[in-house]
Amino acid sequence: MIAAHLPAIQIVAPLLAAALCVLVPWKRVSWGIAMAGAVTAFAAAVGLLSRVLGGEDIRYALGGWAAPWGIEYRVDAVNGLVLLIVAGIGVVVTLFALTSVEREVDERRIPLFYGAWMLCLCGLLGIAITGDAFNIFVFLEISSLGTYALIAMGSDRRALVSAFRYLIMGSIGASFIVIGIGLLYVETGTLNLADLAERLPALYGERTVLVAFAFLTVGTSLKLALFPLHVWLPDAYAFAPSAVTGLIAATSTKVAVYVLLRFFFTVFGVTYSFDELSLGMWLLPLALVAIFTMSLVAIFQRNIKRMLAYSSVAQIGYIILGISFASVTGLTAATLHLFNHALMKGALFLALGCVMYRVGSVHIDALRGLGRRMPWTMAAFTAGGLSLIGVPLTVGFVSKWYLVLGALEQGMWPVAALVLVTSTLAVVYIWRVVEAVYFGEPSARADSVSEAPLRLLVPTWALIVANLYFGIDASLTTNVAGQAARALLGGAP
Amino acid sequence: MEFPGLFNYWVVIFLMMVGFYALISRGNLVKKVVGLNLFQTSVIIFYVSTGKIVGGTAPILIEDDHGVAGGAAEVLYSNPLPHVLMLTAIVVGVATMAMALALVVRIKETYGTIEDDEIQEQVLADELQEGARP
Numbered sequence: 210m211i212a213a214h215l216p217a218i219q220i221v222a223p224l225l226a227a228a229l230c231v232l233v234p235w236k237r238v239s240w241g242i243a244m245a246g247a248v249t250a251f252a253a254a255v256g257l258l259s260r261v262l263g264g265e266d267i268r269y270a271l272g273g274w275a276a277p278w279g280i281e282y283r284v285d286a287v288n289g290l291v292l293l294i295v296a297g298i299g300v301v302v303t304l305f306a307l308t309s310v311e312r313e314v315d316e317r318r319i320p321l322f323y324g325a326w327m328l329c330l331c332g333l334l335g336i337a338i339t340g341d342a343f344n345i346f347v348f349l350e351i352s353s354l355g356t357y358a359l360i361a362m363g364s365d366r367r368a369l370v371s372a373f374r375y376l377i378m379g380s381i382g383a384s385f386i387v388i389g390i391g392l393l394y395v396e397t398g399t400l401n402l403a404d405l406a407e408r409l410p411a412l413y414g415e416r417t418v419l420v421a422f423a424f425l426t427v428g429t430s431l432k433l434a435l436f437p438l439h440v441w442l443p444d445a446y447a448f449a450p451s452a453v454t455g456l457i458a459a460t461s462t463k464v465a466v467y468v469l470l471r472f473f474f475t476v477f478g479v480t481y482s483f484d485e486l487s488l489g490m491w492l493l494p495l496a497l498v499a500i501f502t503m504s505l506v507a508i509f510q511r512n513i514k515r516m517l518a519y520s521s522v523a524q525i526g527y528i529i530l531g532i533s534f535a536s537v538t539g540l541t542a543a544t545l546h547l548f549n550h551a552l553m554k555g556a557l558f559l560a561l562g563c564v565m566y567r568v569g570s571v572h573i574d575a576l577r578g579l580g581r582r583m584p585w586t587m588a589a590f591t592a593g594g595l596s597l598i599g600v601p602l603t604v605g606f607v608s609k610w611y612l613v614l615g616a617l618e619q620g621m622w623p624v625a626a627l628v629l630v631t632s633t634l635a636v637v638y639i640w641r642v643v644e645a646v647y648f649g650e651p652s653a654r655a656d657s658v659s660e661a662p663l664r665l666l667v668p669t670w671a672l673i674v675a676n677l678y679f680g681i682d683a684s685l686t687t688n689v690a691g692q693a694a695r696a697l698l699g700g701a702p
Numbered sequence: 703m704e705f706p707g708l709f710n711y712w713v714v715i716f717l718m719m720v721g722f723y724a725l726i727s728r729g730n731l732v733k734k735v736v737g738l739n740l741f742q743t744s745v746i747i748f749y750v751s752t753g754k755i756v757g758g759t760a761p762i763l764i765e766d767d768h769g770v771a772g773g774a775a776e777v778l779y780s781n782p783l784p785h786v787l788m789l790t791a792i793v794v795g796v797a798t799m800a801m802a803l804a805l806v807v808r809i810k811e812t813y814g815t816i817e818d819d820e821i822q823e824q825v826l827a828d829e830l831q832e833g834a835r836p
Contacts, residue, residue: 350798357801365828367828370825376798376805377734384745391748
C-alpha cells in the first residue's frame with residue numbers, strides 16, 4: 210500500500226517538513242522535523258531505486274489524474290540514482306547542520322533556516338522525479354528560492370551580494386527554461402516528457418524546436434554552472450553557511466546536469482542533439498576549457514571554500530565531457546561522476562565546516578598547522594582531496610577511469626591525456642592546503658583550537674567512508690550508471 | 703505576413719529585451735529587480751498569446767439544444783492550459799520579486815547603499831582585508 214505511493218512520499222515528506230519547521234519556534238524541534246523529513250525522503254529513494262534495479266520503470270499518476278492530463282512521476286535508473294544522491298546527501302548534511310548552523314546562523318532565524326532547507330531539498334527531489342516539463346520549472350524555482358535564502362544567511366556580509374547575484378542569474382536561467390518548454394508545448398501540444406519524446410522526431414526540421422533546444426540548453430547550463438556561465442557559483446559557495454555549501458555543492462548542480470541529460474537524450478533524442486546538431490563538438494571544448502582554466506584559478510585562491518568552488522566548476526567540466534561523447538561509456542562516466550563528485554565535494558565542504566566551527570575562518574593562513582590540532586578533520590579533508598584528484602581506491606579514480614576509457618573509445622587520445630594532466634592541477638591545489646595544514650607553523654589562533662565535536666565529525670566521516678567504499682567496490686554504482694546510460698541512449702524514459 | 707498577426711510576439715521580444723537591458727546596464731539593485739520582473743512578464747505574455755485562437759471563446763463547455771454540456775458542435779475554444787501554467791509562473795515571479803527585494807533591503811542595511819559599484823568597492827575592501835587577493 211505504502212510502497213505504491215513512494216513517489217508521492219518522496220516529495221510530500223520534505224514539503225510538509227518545510228511547513229512544520231517554520232511553525233515551531235524551537236530550533237532543536239525544527240531540526241528534528243527537518244531530519245525526519247530528510248530520512249523519510251531517503252527511505253523512499255532507496256525503495257524506489259531498489260524497485261527500478263529490479264527492472265521495473267515506475268510510473269505514478271499524481272492525485273490519480275492519468276498522464277498526459279495529470280502530472281506524472283516517472284522513475285528509471287537515471288533519476289533513481291539522482292534521487293538517491295540528493296536524499297542521501299540531504300540526510301548526512303542535515304545531521305551536520307544541527308551543530309554547524311547554531312554557530313553560523315542567527316538564533317532567531319534557525320526555524321526559518323530549516324524551512325528554506327527543506328524547501329530546497331523538496332525542489333531538488335521534485336526536479337529529479339517529475340515526468341512533466343513544466344513541473345521541472347516549478348520545482349526548479351522552489352529549490353532555487355530556498356537556496357537564495359539559505360545563501361543569504363551566511364555570516365559574512367558578502368553572502369548577501371552573492372545571493373543577489375545568484376538570484377538574478379538563476380532567474381534568467383529559469384526564464385530561459387520556461388521559454389524553451391513553452392516553445393515545445395506550442396509545437397507538440399504536450400508537456401509530458403515521454404509524450405514529447407514521442408512527438409518530437411516528426412518535427413526535427415522545425416525552427417521552433419531548434420529555438421526551444423537552444424533556450425533549454427542555455428538555461429540549464431546557467432543552472433549547472435557550465436563554463437562560461439559559472440560566474441555566480443564561486444562566491445555563492447564561498448559565503449554561504451558551511452552546511453548550505455555542503456548541500457548545494459553536492460546536489461543542486463548535479464540535479465541541473467540531470468535535467469540537461471533528460472532533455473538532450475530522452476526528450477530530444479541523441480540523434481537530434483548529437484548527430485543533427487553535433488552538440489558534442491560544442492560541449493567538448495567548453496568542458497575542456499572549464500576543467501583547465503577553473504583548476505588553474507583554483508590554485509590561486511586563498512579562501513579554501515572558494516578554491517573548492519572553482520574546483521566544482523572544473524568537475525562539472527568532467528561530467529559534461531562524459532556527456533559530450535554521447536556513448537555508453539561516456540554517459541556511464543558522467544553519471545558515475547555525478548554520484549562520486551557529490552560524495553567527494555560533500556565530504557570536503559563538511560570538513561571545511563568543521564574548521565569553520567572551531568577556527569571561524571577557512572582562509573589558508575587560518576588553516577596553517579591545524580593538522581596536529583584537528584587530526585580527524587584534516588585526515589578527512591586529505592582523504593576527500595585524494596578522491597578529488599582520482600587516486601586509486603577512491604571514487605574519484607573510478608569516474609576518471611571510465612572517462613579516460615570513454616575518450617579512448619572515441620579515439621580522442623589527446624582528450625584522455627588532458628584528463629590525466631588536469632588531474633595533476635588538482636594535486637597542486639589540494640597539496641597547497643595539505644602542506645599548510647601539516648607542515649605550516651600554527652598561528653596563535655590555530656594553536657588553541659581542539660578537534661571538532663563528534664556531531665560534526667560523524668557526518669563528515671560518513672561521506673569519506675562512502676568515498677572509499679564506492680571506490681573499492683564500485684559494482685553497485687557502475688551497475689546503476691551503466692543501466693542509466695543505456696536507458697538514456699535507448700530513447701524512451 | 704500581416705502586421706497584427708505576430709504583434710503579440712513582437713511585444714514579447716521588445717519587453718524581454720527592455721528587461722534584459724535594464725538588468726545588465728543599471729547599477730541600482732532595485733532597477734535590476736524591475737528589469738528582471740519585466741523579463742519574466744514577457745514570458746507570461748508569450749504563453750498567454752500562444753493559447754489564444756482567433757474567434758475562440760472561453761473554454762467552458764457550451765450546451766447544445768438538448769442541454770448536453772459540450773454537445774454544441776463547431777464551437778472554437780481557446781486553449782486554457784497556458785493560462786493555468788502562467789498562474790503558477792506569476793506566483794513564482796512574485797516570490798522571486800519578494801525574495802530579491804528582501805535581499806536588497808538587507809544589502810541596504812549592511813552596506814548602506816544599493817548602487818552596484820559602491821557595493822563592489824566595499825566587497826573589494828573586505829577581500830583585501832581578508833587577504834583573499836594579496
